Amino acid sequence: MSLLVDVFTADESGESRFLDVPEGSSDLAGFESWRTTVWGSDAVCSLGARFFPQLACGPLCVAPEDVPDFIQEVLLLQNNIEPIAARMESPKPVAQRASEITDRLNNILDAAQRASQIRGGVQIW
Numbered sequence: 001m002s003l004l005v006d007v008f009t010a011d012e013s014g015e016s017r018f019l020d021v022p023e024g025s026s027d028l029a030g031f032e033s034w035r036t037t038v039w040g041s042d043a044v045c046s047l048g049a050r051f052f053p054q055l056a057c058g059p060l061c062v063a064p065e066d067v068p069d070f071i072q073e074v075l076l077l078q079n080n081i082e083p084i085a086a087r088m089e090s091p092k093p094v095a096q097r098a099s100e101i102t103d104r105l106n107n108i109l110d111a112a113q114r115a116s117q118i119r120g121g122v123q124i125w
Contacts, residue, residue, distance in 0.1 A: 003029040003055070005111045009120040019120070027111070029124045030104045038101060043087040047080055049073050059125035067116050074109045078102070 004027045008016045021027045030038060038044065040056025051073050054060045062070045077084065085098035092100075108124070115122045 001032040003032060003034060003124055005029040005108050005122060005124045007111050007115045007118075007120050008123055009118060016121075016123075018123075019114075022114075025110050025114075026107045028104060028107055030101075034104075037088055037090075038084065041084070041087065043080075043084045044077065047076055049077065052077065055124060059123060062112070062115075062122040064115065064119050064121045067112055067120075067122060070122060071109065071112045071116065074105055074112060078105050078109070081105075 007019045011017050035055045039052040045053050051070050081098045081102055085094050088097050112122050
């Protein structure tokens with residue numbers, strides 16, 4: 001299974017409405033195992049991340065008012081790809097792991113930026 005990233009808004013009744021993924025974008029946010037091996041890993045936690053480690057316990061829901069801080073956390077992880085990839089336990093070469101994490105972070109950043117433009121939130125599940 002894969003983790004997915006979606007953008008949502010709240011309708012008049014307060015119910016979340018998930019938006020379609022636009023053409024040219026991807027909703028892939030990593031493998032299910034990445035909840036603990038990447039997003040909730042010691043490497044990510046040691047950077048001071050507060051959003052991504054929540055995925056180790058379940059879905060992550062970023063409220064609209066927290067999206068700017070979430071974007072900063074995505075950028076923090078992007079700037080530390082090599083150390084994160086190097087600390088993963090995987091038979092894949094570090095460069096391949098780094099590339100896969102980069103691709104998923106780019107998808108997450110794209111979703112977060114779309115959410116920011118419409119004052120929406122982000123969910124990874």
